[in-house]
Amino acid sequence: MNRIGKMDDWRVVLAGVVFLIAMPNAQADNRQAQERAAQKACILGDSKQGTEILADLYLNTKDPNYIYNQGRCFEQNGENEKAILRFQEYLRKAKKLSPAEAAETREKIDNLQAAVDRRTKALQPAPPPAPEPAKTTFVLIPAPAAPGPAAITQPAPTPEPAETPPVYKRWWFWTGIGAVVAAGAVAGFFFLRPKSGASSPPCDLGGTCALP
Numbered sequence: 001m002n003r004i005g006k007m008d009d010w011r012v013v014l015a016g017v018v019f020l021i022a023m024p025n026a027q028a029d030n031r032q033a034q035e036r037a038a039q040k041a042c043i044l045g046d047s048k049q050g051t052e053i054l055a056d057l058y059l060n061t062k063d064p065n066y067i068y069n070q071g072r073c074f075e076q077n078g079e080n081e082k083a084i085l086r087f088q089e090y091l092r093k094a095k096k097l098s099p100a101e102a103a104e105t106r107e108k109i110d111n112l113q114a115a116v117d118r119r120t121k122a123l124q125p126a127p128p129p130a131p132e133p134a135k136t137t138f139v140l141i142p143a144p145a146a147p148g149p150a151a152i153t154q155p156a157p158t159p160e161p162a163e164t165p166p167v168y169k170r171w172w173f174w175t176g177i178g179a180v181v182a183a184g185a186v187a188g189f190f191f192l193r194p195k196s197g198a199s200s201p202p203c204d205l206g207g208t209c210a211l212p
Helices: 002-043 047-061 065-076 080-093 099-123 171-192
Strands: none
Touching (some): 047 065, 080 099
8 A cells, every 4th residue: 555655646746747847838839829829810900819919928928029019910900100109118128129129120110100190191181272362453544744844835937928910910900091091082082172152151140051
């Protein structure tokens, strides 16, 4: 009985040793399975499921690489704002990063932020077009004429008298000549008429006036 009891004790100890040896391997296998499940979810576009698995892995191991992988999962699915937050958290938690690794992570953050800014700008509505300036109509108002020198009124030139024809070419000249000639002829007739008989006594002497 004692021998059997001792054998049972050794079996319990051996089982414990095997369990302790196998437990890390089991944990490693479980961790690998979780990592694979997280990677698969991120590839299929299920960033929520993938980052939750990675969060569990970080809590169990305190390995900041799982935080970095959360950022990569969000980045692959176009969730740049969330990715920036996880990469910034990674820089805070990873205390043993080399300068090159830290610079690479900061460059990734800058690139993601630039993509966010471009997208935000593209989604903003275009500003309304500026109103066209009102058309101004200019009316030209003539300037008042400057006062000039007083106008000098010049008398109109007197027309030159028409050339007077000679007297002998005027009609009245010859008409007058004709009248004078006719009068002279009548006077000559009376003066040249011969006397006949005695003269009649003057009428004012009481005599009888007899016509010749």
